Amino acid sequence: MDAVCLDLCVGLPPSPPPPRHELLDRPADSKAMTNEEAKILQAKVTQVSEENRRPTEMIAHLYGRDVARLGVEGSASPPPPRPASPLAGKKRGRESMEAANSCDANSNRHKSGATAADGDYAESLATDEGSCRRIKVTRVCRRIDPSDTSLVVKDGYQWRKYGQKVTRDNPSPRAYFRCAFAPSCPVKKKVQRSAEDSSVLVATYEGEHNHPSPSRAGELPPAAAQNGPLPCSISINSSGPTITLDLTKNGGTVQAAEAEGTAAAPDLKVMCREVASPEFRSALVAQMASALTSDPKFTDALAAAILRKLPDY
């Protein structure tokens, strides 16, 4: 997949800012600013403020949309009908919710003729019935050898199997796992072959681990640890600073999908979650500050704005 470049152009408008000497090398006898000059500078102040506000709004928009989407998916949207199982209406709400999330990307791929990829990923927040507590529900699809009947999805954690059941809507059994690394860990995992493609294992995780992964470095948050460096960079070109979200730098999940030549659209959710994470935001602020302070246009405009705020000398 090619890098997706969100050209959040925060550059200055086509009309270049006044040269530095116009602002800093003002003749001593021109202390008194004409009304026309004042209007022009006022307009520029407004313009610069607008330019500074734009990236903030775009980031906030991206962040807010991601959060809203996760909330709608998990708790608000009614589950879609399941034509494959006419009796599925008897299922409980929680199960129906999971079915709504169940490998949407997987089914979409089947519709579009593509094959399932390793590490397909979907996540939602499920509302626990009778309370406002939210349970994180994550679904991962992995392609396995069809002859492999182990129902094991390696994810770095230790799991203890406590049950297995054959469900109505799927001839293959569903295995139930608990996290075996920490006795108090509330996370459960259900693993079942996809009803549509028996070579695809669908693992559903409920809850969040209250301990670091035993097989990963514990410093990074799960998403970051799973996907490596933040998939974002800021560059400055002739048209101004550009924020680039590089979907190719998303760690193993996307790479696994790429290895099979398939799209990894669900990983956009992972990336959006990272964009919303404090680590990403602080890194983004640092990079933006670095980019802005190294931009002579920005420093010129900033110096001009500061000068205008200072009393005449």
Added chain:
DNA sequence: CGTCTTTGACCTGCGC
């Protein structure tokens, strides 16, 4: 012998 897996029984919630 300790740990893990298997599997039938039981529990629980939902729809009718």
Added chain:
DNA sequence: GCGCAGGTCAAAGACG
């Protein structure tokens, strides 16, 4: 209230 289906428990067996 009953039946159904998913989820969980726990005893028994397998394995290192």
